[in-house]
Amino acid sequence: LSLIYFNPTSGGTALRSLGTEGQNVGFDGRKAYSTISAAIPFGIGVKFSLSKRLCLTAEWGMRKTFTDYLDDVSKTYYLDGASINPDDPGQLLSDPTRTHQPYMQRGNSRTKDWFDYSGLTLTYKFNLRKATTCKDYQTK
Numbered sequence: 569l570s571l572i573y574f575n576p577t578s579g580g581t582a583l584r585s586l587g588t589e590g591q592n593v594g595f596d597g598r599k600a601y602s603t604i605s606a607a608i609p610f611g612i613g614v615k616f617s618l619s620k621r622l623c624l625t626a627e628w629g630m631r632k633t634f635t636d637y638l639d640d641v642s643k644t645y646y647l648d649g650a651s652i653n654p655d656d657p658g659q660l661l662s663d664p665t666r667t668h669q670p671y672m673q674r675g676n677s678r679t680k681d682w683f684d685y686s687g688l689t690l691t692y693k694f695n696l697r698k699a700t701t702c703k704d705y706q707t708k
Contacts, residue, residue, distance in 0.1 A: 570609045572633065576640035578661055583640040586658035589674065590646030598643070605635035625689040633681050641675035 576583045584603060591598045611629025618624055636642040649666040652659045660666075668674075 570607045570631065572605050572607050572631065574603055574605070574635075574638050576638065578640075581657060581661065583661060584637075586661055588640055588658065588662040589643055590662075592658070593646075595646040596644075598646075601635065601637045601642075605633050607631040607633045621693040621695075623691040623693070625691065626687075627689075628684065628686040630682060630684040633683070636675065636677050636680050638681040638683060642677045643675060644671045645674050646670055 584600060585592075587593065587598075587600065589598060590596065591600045609629060609631050611627060613625060613627030613629075615623060615625045645663055645668040647659060647662060647668075648670060649663045649668045652663060652666045654660050654666075
């Protein structure tokens, strides 16, 4: 089990505080979502020793989250697109095309978000101690 923190943005603008699905105005009883979620991690990786001090790691992993707001999209639109004020970033980012009606599907709240990652890591081991071996344990 893992814990993640997320903060959805669009063009550098934080979306949670804008309430793009009507959370800030209490539309349909909606409240602001949490930016912390549990997740189930899984993945696979391989680590190769290239030399005594050099190591290469390749990994891929996924996270099954318990939130549907990683991308700030979960339920339905809450504004009439034609009446959106383009000078209000909260309204505009809730429906950038300004073509939807309230309660039209914006996302699927029955499916939670997933994310994955992959990476290559090159590691160099520094020898910071003079002793390179363990001293034998001696009993009396």
